[in-house]
Amino acid sequence: MMPRPWGKRIALWLGWILGIGLLAWLMRGLDFDALLWRASQIHPVGWLLATLVWLMSFACRALRLQQEWHWKRVVAFQVALRLVLLHNAAVLLLPFRSGEAGYPLLVRRVFQAPTGAALRSLMWLRLQDACILAALGVILWPGMPRWLSVICPALLVFIIFLPPVWWLRLLKQRQTWAKLLRSVIHRRAPRSAWLLSLLNWMSKLGVVAWLLSQLLPLTGWTVWQAAIGGELAGLLPIQGPASLGTYEAGVWLGAGLARSATEAVAGAALLVHVFCLAVSLGAAAMAGLFWRWPEPAVR
Numbered sequence: 001m002m003p004r005p006w007g008k009r010i011a012l013w014l015g016w017i018l019g020i021g022l023l024a025w026l027m028r029g030l031d032f033d034a035l036l037w038r039a040s041q042i043h044p045v046g047w048l049l050a051t052l053v054w055l056m057s058f059a060c061r062a063l064r065l066q067q068e069w070h071w072k073r074v075v076a077f078q079v080a081l082r083l084v085l086l087h088n089a090a091v092l093l094l095p096f097r098s099g100e101a102g103y104p105l106l107v108r109r110v111f112q113a114p115t116g117a118a119l120r121s122l123m124w125l126r127l128q129d130a131c132i133l134a135a136l137g138v139i140l141w142p143g144m145p146r147w148l149s150v151i152c153p154a155l156l157v158f159i160i161f162l163p164p165v166w167w168l169r170l171l172k173q174r175q176t177w178a179k180l181l182r183s184v185i186h187r188r189a190p191r192s193a194w195l196l197s198l199l200n201w202m203s204k205l206g207v208v209a210w211l212l213s214q215l216l217p218l219t220g221w222t223v224w225q226a227a228i229g230g231e232l233a234g235l236l237p238i239q240g241p242a243s244l245g246t247y248e249a250g251v252w253l254g255a256g257l258a259r260s261a262t263e264a265v266a267g268a269a270l271l272v273h274v275f276c277l278a279v280s281l282g283a284a285a286m287a288g289l290f291w292r293w294p295e296p297a298v299r
Contacts, residue, residue: 020245035215035267042214047275050207054279057203058084064196068121072111079294082287083110089284092242092277100126109293131156132197133231136205140221140228142256160194205231208272212251215268222255229254230269247273 062081069075083106090099104118113121138144138152208227212218218226233250234243251269252262 032267035264035271038215038268039271042211046210046214050211050275051279053203054207054276055283057200058088058280058283060196060200060203061088064125064193064200067190067193067196068125069107069111069113072113075110075294078291079110082291082293083107085280085284085287089281089288092280095241128194128197129201131159132194132201133228136201137228137232140225140254141232142222142225142254160191201231204276207276208251211272211275212268215271216264218255226251226255226265226269230273242277244270244273 058081059077061084062077065080065084066075066077087099087103087106090102091097093099100122103122104115107113107118107121108115135153135156139149205224205227208230209220209223212223212226213220216223230247230251232254233246236246248266248269251272252265255261255265257265
């Protein structure tokens, strides 16, 4: 059996090769000067608003985190926001989403929560995000059947607003699937947590879609499809550093354009990707440097 450290190194190298290889292929004929000129035509107010909306997505996640752990301890919004920003930075900087392991560590520091409860919370939050992202993907992905675009979101809404009594009956079943559900589903946070997850994703997708519309001659619906394509690419098991390469490929696939437009779409996607990474990591650096954790105390 291969030693675990070597397995991690090989996986890391595969991610780098995949990301750099995809970027090289997608942008082999890109005119960088033309791309930068188009970016310079975006008004500074536009960049500022894009930054604020992107940061608003983290505010939604911080509010959801407060709701998630209100039973354990009440913390200030600033503390929850710092936790969210640092956790997101770890996910971006560490390969293959290994930065997710930072969530239990940060939650233990802020809420003094057991590791098991923190892991369960992380699974629940990611399950919520996956459901919302999947529903948006069904709605926005090009060529998706109309009936599926209606039924899938409607089913999600039905599940969210399912009466608590029905949930209890469902989770008390003895089948294996019910045991799996019990391991990740809980009702610590109210239903508004689903709305906050939706606002989070809509904020992120809205920024990407708007910036792509400023950099490329695409219609409104197509830029939303391109934006969701980039996010869905983040679900691939092998990722480049900070999803570089795979994200741009997802945007190009989501836009559904011909091969002749590959370089232009990939270049615009790379510029938007770098902008979003800079805002996210910059906000995390500011939070890490200037904000402090509260003194340990359990309510």
